[in-house]
Amino acid sequence: MSDSNASVPKPSSSVKLVLLGEAAVGKSSLVLRFVNNDFQENKEPTIGAAFLTQKCQLPTRTIKFEIWDTAGQERFASLAPMYYRNAQSALVVYDLTKPSSLTKAKHWVAELQRQASPGIVIALVGNKLDLCTATGEHDAAEAENSETATEEPQEGDARKITTKEAKDYAEEEGLLFFETSAKDGTGVQEVFNAIANAIPETQLKGSRPAGATGQAGQTRDEGRVNLNANAGAGGPKDGCAC
Amino acid sequence: MASKATLNSEQAIKSETSSKNSGPPHISLSKEDSEDVGDDLLREDWKPELPPRRSTLELMNVSQKSPTSSLRIGITTTRPKLQSTATTALSLADADGQLHSDELQRNSATSLRSSPSHKSLRSHTPIYRSRSGTISEIDDTTSILSYHHLPGGSDAESILGDLLTTDQRSPQWLFSHGDRHVKQDEMPFDNNEPTADFNREFDEIPDLVEDGSNEAELLQQWESKRKHFLILSAAGKPIFNRHGSDNLISGYIGITQTIFSFFESSNDQLKSFSAGKSRFVALTRGPLYLVAISKLGESDSQLRVQLDSLYMQILSTLTLPTLENLFSKRPSTDLRRPLQGTESLLAALADSFTRGSPSTLLSALECLKLRKRDREAINNAMLQVKCKDLLYGLIVAGGRLVSVIRPRSHSLHPGDLQLIFNMLFEAGSVKASEGESWIPMCLPGFNKNGYLYMYVRFLDILKEKESEEVHKSTDTTEDRIAILLISANREGFYELQKMATEVIRYLEKIDKLSTIKSAIIQGRPTTTDIVPGTVLQHFLYKSRGNLQYVMPSYEPSFITLLGRRRLLSVYHALHAGVHAKTGHLKVYHCISREHVALAWITPMFELYCIADGSVERNALAQAANKVIEYIRSQEERVFIIGGVVSHGPSTLTLDE
Numbered sequence: 001m002s003d004s005n006a007s008v009p010k011p012s013s014s015v016k017l018v019l020l021g022e023a024a025v026g027k028s029s030l031v032l033r034f035v036n037n038d039f040q041e042n043k044e045p046t047i048g049a050a051f052l053t054q055k056c057q058l059p060t061r062t063i064k065f066e067i068w069d070t071a072g073q074e075r076f077a078s079l080a081p082m083y084y085r086n087a088q089s090a091l092v093v094y095d096l097t098k099p100s101s102l103t104k105a106k107h108w109v110a111e112l113q114r115q116a117s118p119g120i121v122i123a124l125v126g127n128k129l130d131l132c133t134a135t136g137e138h139d140a141a142e143a144e145n146s147e148t149a150t151e152e153p154q155e156g157d158a159r160k161i162t163t164k165e166a167k168d169y170a171e172e173e174g175l176l177f178f179e180t181s182a183k184d185g186t187g188v189q190e191v192f193n194a195i196a197n198a199i200p201e202t203q204l205k206g207s208r209p210a211g212a213t214g215q216a217g218q219t220r221d222e223g224r225v226n227l228n229a230n231a232g233a234g235g236p237k238d239g240c241a242c
Numbered sequence: 243m244a245s246k247a248t249l250n251s252e253q254a255i256k257s258e259t260s261s262k263n264s265g266p267p268h269i270s271l272s273k274e275d276s277e278d279v280g281d282d283l284l285r286e287d288w289k290p291e292l293p294p295r296r297s298t299l300e301l302m303n304v305s306q307k308s309p310t311s312s313l314r315i316g317i318t319t320t321r322p323k324l325q326s327t328a329t330t331a332l333s334l335a336d337a338d339g340q341l342h343s344d345e346l347q348r349n350s351a352t353s354l355r356s357s358p359s360h361k362s363l364r365s366h367t368p369i370y371r372s373r374s375g376t377i378s379e380i381d382d383t384t385s386i387l388s389y390h391h392l393p394g395g396s397d398a399e400s401i402l403g404d405l406l407t408t409d410q411r412s413p414q415w416l417f418s419h420g421d422r423h424v425k426q427d428e429m430p431f432d433n434n435e436p437t438a439d440f441n442r443e444f445d446e447i448p449d450l451v452e453d454g455s456n457e458a459e460l461l462q463q464w465e466s467k468r469k470h471f472l473i474l475s476a477a478g479k480p481i482f483n484r485h486g487s488d489n490l491i492s493g494y495i496g497i498t499q500t501i502f503s504f505f506e507s508s509n510d511q512l513k514s515f516s517a518g519k520s521r522f523v524a525l526t527r528g529p530l531y532l533v534a535i536s537k538l539g540e541s542d543s544q545l546r547v548q549l550d551s552l553y554m555q556i557l558s559t560l561t562l563p564t565l566e567n568l569f570s571k572r573p574s575t576d577l578r579r580p581l582q583g584t585e586s587l588l589a590a591l592a593d594s595f596t597r598g599s600p601s602t603l604l605s606a607l608e609c610l611k612l613r614k615r616d617r618e619a620i621n622n623a624m625l626q627v628k629c630k631d632l633l634y635g636l637i638v639a640g641g642r643l644v645s646v647i648r649p650r651s652h653s654l655h656p657g658d659l660q661l662i663f664n665m666l667f668e669a670g671s672v673k674a675s676e677g678e679s680w681i682p683m684c685l686p687g688f689n690k691n692g693y694l695y696m697y698v699r700f701l702d703i704l705k706e707k708e709s710e711e712v713h714k715s716t717d718t719t720e721d722r723i724a725i726l727l728i729s730a731n732r733e734g735f736y737e738l739q740k741m742a743t744e745v746i747r748y749l750e751k752i753d754k755l756s757t758i759k760s761a762i763i764q765g766r767p768t769t770t771d772i773v774p775g776t777v778l779q780h781f782l783y784k785s786r787g788n789l790q791y792v793m794p795s796y797e798p799s800f801i802t803l804l805g806r807r808r809l810l811s812v813y814h815a816l817h818a819g820v821h822a823k824t825g826h827l828k829v830y831h832c833i834s835r836e837h838v839a840l841a842w843i844t845p846m847f848e849l850y851c852i853a854d855g856s857v858e859r860n861a862l863a864q865a866a867n868k869v870i871e872y873i874r875s876q877e878e879r880v881f882i883i884g885g886v887v888s889h890g891p892s893t894l895t896l897d898e
């Protein structure tokens with residue numbers, strides 16, 4: 001977790017992040033990948049919520065994520081406001097192989113837009129990419145067709161939600177969008193990176209070294225303006241060394 | 243937040259009386275919610291009430307610190323009454339979960355038995371194995387057991403009585419003083435002694451293949467299990483089943499439901515029956531049917547305690563009002579959905595009973611042995627930094643209790659603590675968490691109607707020095723230190739988090755984390771460490787006043803799964819024997835091919851001990867006395883006496 005610049009004190013600030021989404025979509029797995037670079041095949045359902053922290057080194061500053069990994073099971077839903085109320089960012093996760101999970105994700109997005117703090121940075125994340133053979137859109141469409149035609153689905157492709165469908169929705173709502181695999185790690189760093197970069201500088205409190213604020217104001221005020229620039233499982237950005 | 247009820251103590255006391263009178267199907271539905279009721283249970287606008295505060299008079303008892311005085315309370319009277327005198331940190335288990343010998347008797351009256359009971363009233367025959375399939379049960383005891391009248395005719399009761407009144411420090415009791423309070427039994431549990439197949443008890447039963455061709459084989463596997471737990475809704479929907487898929491055993495589920503409703507319709511309640519080597523014990527709790535099917539030889543009431551624990555586990559997830567609402571709105575509710583994610587907790591609890599749980603058997607807890615001074619320092623650390631909303635503060639290490647602070651008016655029920663431990667050590671997501679957890683949980687012994695919020699943080703102090711030879715415990719998570727802070731405030735996380743950080747800092751400052759750590763590494767002493775040269779292989783000592791127990795390590799004789807189960811089977815038999823209705827049994831002695839064993843009960847303690855079959859009875863009795871001496875001398879180290887009373891929040895609110 002050390003960075004080449006570690007000796008030079010960088011402005012550091014904490015960012016509250018909440019993960020929301022249907023049960024078993026892989027929220028805890030994403031966090032485990034991000035925090036420990038690890039994966040567990042049979043991760044047990046979260047009970048209540050788990051609180052974790054992880055630092056993320058950006059070129060100009062250090063971001064300390066304070067992460068709420070919430071339980072997806074319905075009986076915990078009423079606790080969610082406590083976790084997102086003061087969050088600056090949210091990962092709304094769905095399972096690429098499970099259509100109902102996108103519906104649930106949309107509900108969460110709507111709730112966040114209604115109830116969370118106005119500047120909140122929301123990333124929509126389709127997880128379990130490793131179960132999908134190809135990332136292309138029409139493959140998925142084919143898989144769906146083949147299912148209705150009771151043919152063998154494409155070997156190993158369990159994708160049920162096309163990239164286009166989710167991406168279009170994300171664009172409409174002004175969300176960051178990623179497809180990830182907590183299992184093989186694809187896209188996971190990028191999500192957190194993008195969030196770290198998308199948090200408006202003005203929102204970063206608690207910057208320790210003096211003169212930190214207002215320094216590199218690439219992303220000012222309007223939290224949602226340039227978010228879609230990061231859409232898609234692009235290459236690593238800005239060398240988040242966490 | 244909106245759904246909160248604030249209570250002062252007067253209201254609380256009133257509510258106690260009213261809730262007592264209103265019986266179980268007490269549902270006050272404040273809203274009509276015809277949507278899927280399984281959804282979002284926490285969101286209900288329900289206003290639960292707190293359990294009653296004790297009246298001031300009773301409160302004064304709380305501050306009694308003397309351990310001996312806490313042991314005196316009329317324990318021989320009906321035990322649940324003790325609940326109102328919160329003498330120690332740990333209150334008696336919920337009355338539902340208690341063993342009542344008279345209940346036992348009633349149960350056996352309605353039991354159906356398929357095997358003939360023995361008619362052999364024998365005189366003392368040291369080695370005798372009952373051939374019958376009948377499990378040792380209370381109503382059997384007269385036939386299977388032999389009363390052993392030893393010469394001398396002196397009265398053990400008076401000896402014990404004298405001991406208790408005149409010389410509490412060194413109770414001496416010898417077998418030569420036999421009488422009606424001493425019972426000799428040729429171990430009836432030999433019948434059901436688990437054999438090597440017990441090692442496969444926890445193997446998964448595979449799924450049925452599509453064409454069902456492996457059904458017979460799977461059913462055979464199912465039947466070979468020593469223990470089953472089955473939970474159904476009154477409408478017959480399966481809720482929990484420890485082994486095999488619902489499909490596989492749908493026949494059994496159907497039969498079970500039929501039997502239940504047959505008894506229900508005749509206004510009777512099915513309690514238990516035997517079939518072959520299996521004992522069936524049933525429990526109805528509100529809208530739920532719970533069944534245990536055991537070939538391990540436990541008594542009916544022991545099995546009932548286990549079932550009750552499973553029920554409490556369900557309540558801890560849902561709360562009672564929610565459970566009742568679900569079924570009153572829709573009797574056909576599939577409870578699996580709202581319980582989703584807690585199957586592993588139910589299974590873990592069930593498996594702990596199958597492996598054998600001293601804690602459940604005795605309805606008591608175990609503490610980490612510490613010097614009194616150390617424990618006080620640790621308690622003090624928590625008190626120093628205690629935050630406003632804290633209800634209970636616990637430090638747990640090595641699967642045992644290190645420190646408890648609690649509000650003056652509330653004690654902690656062993657049953658609740660068992661649920662907490664189960665959550666800590668069995669919920670994969672909690673124990674594996676690298677961080678902190680915030681868990682809504684209903685503690686039914688505290689209040690069945692609402693949630694508390696539990697802050698959990700594990701400290702990996704053992705990890706730091708992996709090179710050190712850590713003792714050979716198999717479960718490493720149990721070796722971690724956990725800080726548990728419980729509040730009724732669902733928004734209380736950050737406050738409790740801050741407190742936990744301060745507790746840790748404080749403990750580090752006074753160097754007590756290392757003390758705890760070395761106590762964990764040391765582990766439980768072996769029996770011979772405790773009493774050098776003793777003939778005993780193992781013992782359980784329960785302090786009835788403190789609701790805590792002490793036991794040595796399972797090493798060296800009982801470390802395997804099978805070895806440990808056999809030991810626990812002996813303890814179950816002793817426990818059943820000594821708690822049997824017949825007479826006021828104080829000492830119960832039994833012999834099998836391999837072991838001699840002894841149970842000894844006084845108002846202050848219960849002692850169960852076991853030695854090799856070749857050991858003479860007097861040697862056994864002497865060894866038992868040595869254990870008592872040891873406990874006496876270590877009392878303040880092995881037990882948490884009184885717990886620390888903190889000034890809890892002045893008003894409490896509880897979510898449902």
Ligand SMILES: Nc1nc2c(ncn2[C@@H]2O[C@H](COP(=O)(O)OP(=O)(O)OP(=O)(O)O)[C@@H](O)[C@H]2O)c(=O)[nH]1
Nearest residue numbers: 024025026027028029041045046072128181182183
């Ligand atoms: N193949 C695959 N499996 C995954 C991936 N992420 C998670 N899983 C599996 O999906 C299951 C659920 O993952 P969790 O991380 O527990 O899901 P969750 O969203 O935290 O679930 P709740 O805590 O119940 O809300 C586990 O068995 C994971 O191993 C992934 O990227 N690929």
Ligand SMILES: [Mg+2]
Nearest residue numbers: 027028045046
């Ligand atoms: Mg999770």
